[in-house]
Amino acid sequence: MARTNSRPDTIYVKSLTEEDKDRFEKLLEHLDTTNNGYAVLKVIEKYFPLLEKSKEQGAEIKRLEGTIRKKDEKIQKMAEQKAGMLKQISVIEESLKSTAKFIKEL
Numbered sequence: 157m158a159r160t161n162s163r164p165d166t167i168y169v170k171s172l173t174e175e176d177k178d179r180f181e182k183l184l185e186h187l188d189t190t191n192n193g194y195a196v197l198k199v200i201e202k203y204f205p206l207l208e209k210s211k212e213q214g215a216e217i218k219r220l221e222g223t224i225r226k227k228d229e230k231i232q233k234m235a236e237q238k239a240g241m242l243k244q245i246s247v248i249e250e251s252l253k254s255t256a257k258f259i260k261e262l
Contacts, residue, residue: 180192180195183199
């Protein structure tokens with residue numbers, strides 16, 4: 157015999173674990189209701205805006221990660237340029253020292 161739902165606000169779920177039952181009971185207590193349909197409706201009302209917000213934040217995170225990656229590349233390039241300039245300065249310093257030594261000998 158088919159099971160009929162005499163109360164349209166009642167939602168039947170065939171297999172819930174004890175943990176899921178406890179969670180649903182906590183949800184009903186939190187929403188201060190015994191109406192399963194109302195509880196599910198409230199969860200859906202809160203879930204979908206959060207889902208959209210999560211997608212937006214995910215896109216923002218990806219954008220910011222790209223910006224950070226570009227900034228890191230710039231910093232790396234500047235560090236390489238700094239190392240190159242320091243090397244050039246040391247070459248010039250050695251050249252000046254040898255020139256000064258040569259002038260003293262004259």
